[in-house]
Amino acid sequence: MHSPDDFNDQGGAPPRQILTPSSLNRLVRGLLEDALPLVWIEGELSNVARPASGHIYFTLKDSDAQVRCAMFRPKTTRLTFKPVDGMHVLLRARVGLYEPRGEFQLVAEQMEPAGEGALRREFERLKTQLGAEGLFDQEHKQPLPHYARRIGVITSATGAAIRDVLSVLSRRWPLVDVEVLPVPVQGREAPPAITAMLRKASRSGRYDVLLLTRGGGSLEDLWAFNDENVARAIYASDVPVVSAVGHEVDFSIADFVADLRAPTPSAAAELLVPDRAASLRHLRQLQQRLGSLQQRRLHTLSQRSDHLYARLQAQRPQARLARDHERLKHLLRRLHAVQRERSQQRQRRLERLHARLLARHPRQQLPLLQRRLAEQDLRLRRAIVRILERRRQALDQAGRTMHAVSPLATLDRGYSILFDAQGHVLRSAAGVEPATEVRARLADGELNLRVVDDLTSTERD
Structure with a gap:
């Protein structure tokens, strides 16, 4: 066995491509189909076979060569004769390759007796010529009348x-x-x-x-x-x-x-x-539509006529006078109703004001004010009593408090307070000269005293 590397050239050329039979067949078929489009070929039929599939398989030959051919069912249905062995035919076919056997073959698109071949070629020539001149172009086609x-x-x-x-x-x-x-x-x-x-x-x-x-x-x-x-x-x-x-x-x-x-x-x-029947149906439909349109038109015109007649009647002088008279009566009724309503409103307002005035009359207010004054006087007296009582209690409490801290309370226990001639309290014996007159404050009165040398003897004035 050899690997691909064994087939490389000595000079390091890239390896050759190795094909399989299937890939080679596909390559050959592609080359054939690209190089040879549809062709016309004439020859004698032999080995014609028509299996149940509806295809036709045969060989097309002349004195020097032969080629296998196939015509598949969709194309065979267009045949106008029955192909048999020995018949000369003209084929329009594609060149191809039958890959399972690797055999070159023709796939027929069209088949006709060989006698028509020259006519067919002339047909194709003239068709190509006139088509190139524009005789087949769609823009030259005329529309048919309806x-x-x-x-x-x-x-x-x-x-x-x-x-x-x-x-x-x-x-x-x-x-x-x-x-x-x-x-x-x-x-x-x-x-x-x-x-x-x-x-x-x-x-x-x-x-x-x-x-x-x-x-x-x-x-x-x-x-x-x-x-x-x-x-x-x-x-x-x-x-x-x-x-x-x-x-x-x-x-x-x-x-x-x-x-x-x-x-x-x-x-x-x-x-x-x-189509006559279709045209009659269309005419009946048009007739029905026309009848319907006429009915609707007549109905519309009738309504418009009634409306115009009503407007005309409404524009008559008698009708206008009647309408104005009715309108005047209606306005008078509205005026009377408004007057009554306003009069009633004013009457109700006057009654409310009168009631308010009576409620504010001095004769009505005086008893009320007197009662309110008596109530306020009673409330004032009670408030004064309460205030005086509270203040008396506060004063008593303050007196007791002051009395507790007052020097007079000390005097009640046998003490006295000495004042000099100027009324200053003597707080110390120092600085008091003999024969100096002083005044002593006792709990129940005052005494005038004179200071002597012997502090144990005193003389009353």
Whole structure:
């Protein structure tokens, strides 16, 4: 076994990428799908198989090579023939790779008999050319009239398409005028005939819309509607053109240039005219709405008329005089009521004031004041007595207190107080000269004394 490092170059180049079969298949498939888009390929069918899944598997070959092919169910439902071995066909396919077996294959998108291949290629060429010139652009499309009065149908006068169109138009909208403009719709003479009829109908100014139609068929049968002159006549038409060529799966150049493409002739007829039943229902609805609007309008006008009549009656002189008279009576009643109310208010106020005055009269106030004076006098006397009693008690208490600290109380115990001639209290014997007269205060009176040398002898005056 070798590791990736064993495959490195001697010079230290980066390692090579090693792919697995699945990654290689995916790489190859991507390259094929990017390099080869959808291609047209012609060959002979062989080994055709149709399993229950609905897919078709076959081999497409020529004298030198072969390639496996597959066409899956959604595409097979569009086939208009049954593929069998040995049939020459033209395929439009994608190039791919079937990875489980690593085999190159084609995945078919479209298959038709090989005889139509040249026509198909011419169809694609003309489609590309006219598309590049702008003949298919949407801004060139003309709108269809909602109610066409006359329709010109360009088709075969004996084909099934015209019968279907006339049947649908008569059923859906019998009022429309339909003119069949017969032309061949198949063969070499068909393209110039269709081109000439389109130009003639457009110049006539008779038609509101033109319908170009025919029934189904092969690509070769429908080739008249892939003619370049027909396409340019449709594009130049001043009248809107509706194209309904073949079946729903069929497409023609006329379909791309026309102002509207319908899948079938019957569908085109349904698109050209409205539905009679739906229009009748719409008309009934409009009629009902109109009736309702008329009723509402009449009701509104009737109410307005009644209102104007009432206003007119109200503006008559008799009515105005009656209204003024009633208004005057009403004002007089209000005036009398106001006068009565004010008189009653004043009377009630006068009575209240009189009662207040009587309550304040001196004859009414004097007894009250006398009673209040007697009460105040009694209260004053009682207060004076209480005050005097309190003060007497306080005075007695103060007297007792003063007496307790008074010198007179000391004199009652046998003491005396000496005063000099000037009335000063002698507090000490020092400084008192002999023969000095002094005055002694005793509890029950005073004595005049003279100081002697012998302090033990005294002489009374």
